């Protein structure tokens with residue numbers, strides 16, 4: 001495997017921030033580390049980048065053990081949330097800065113930096129000051145500066161968190177395009193499920209310093225390993241211990257002679273593309289149902305409905 005992380009543990013004093021973390025990443029794959037605030041995502045990234053020592057465990061990158069190497073000796077580039085660009089330098093100078101520690105002639109460095117700016121579609125801004133660029137453009141300069149050194153592994157810590165909602169969506173596609181073009185193995189930290197789902201080949205879901213599940217977006221959504229995953233990823237109805245049904249998997253209809261009403265709609269939330277319903281069932285339970293907006297608005301508050309669905313089992 002290209003990146004192997006084996007039994008990594010990290011303590012801050014007597015607080016265990018990472019507990020026995022084990023996972024693998026294939027070459028050219030994009031892995032999203034997803035989880036709630038404080039679960040240890042950034043700590044894991046800092047340990048992979050060499051910015052934090054670990055107490056036990058091993059990291060192998062491209063068959064080399066890098067666990068104890070300082071950041072500058074790891075073939076790894078990190079883009080932090082703040083981008084860390086130098087405001088007094090031009091775009092080109094910022095990207096060339098990444099090459100400072102390689103023994104390249106000035107001409108070679110300029111050529112490489114310009115080629116990378118071309119890749120991220122910013123060549124025309126090469127001689128502009130950093131503060132003349134938008135947030136999304138600055139993000140791409142930070143990416144270019146990291147990628148120009150041709151690292152074996154790219155680490156991105158919540159790279160879209162400083163951008164507005166619309167730009168986040170277009171930057172997701174942009175980062176994915178660049179990552180795939182360069183076939184660069186990438187680990188991307190986010191607390192945003194949609195971001196992880198839309199970008200990652202594999203998702204590593206964390207909670208309280210542990211890895212709780214690893215898999216594709218479909219694996220994790222369709223086969224949640226435990227209640228935490230069910231709650232964190234999407235919406236769900238927990239029916240009984242270990243049994244659940246997703247709201248969009250419930251079919252709702254008007255009662256017929258053969259199918260009596262099982263509940264009554266007590267709330268309708270119109271969200272445009274979808275409509276969310278809260279159903280009070282006659283057995284005393286409550287269910288959430290989501291339907292696509294298919295426009296006949298049959299179901300209003302007070303409508304009695306029948307429901308059909310198949311229960312799924314956690315971990316199944």
Ligand SMILES: Nc1ncnc2c1ncn2[C@@H]1O[C@H](COP(=O)(O)OP(=O)(O)OP(=O)(O)O)[C@@H](O)[C@H]1O
Pocket residue numbers: 012015017035036037038039040041042043044191
């Ligand atoms: N330098 C430190 N010293 C002590 N505790 C720390 C340190 N850095 C992080 N922690 C603790 O370790 C835990 C994990 O923090 P971390 O920043 O990795 O979480 P995170 O999942 O990235 O959160 P967020 O999404 O909010 O950035 C938290 O409880 C945090 O308070």
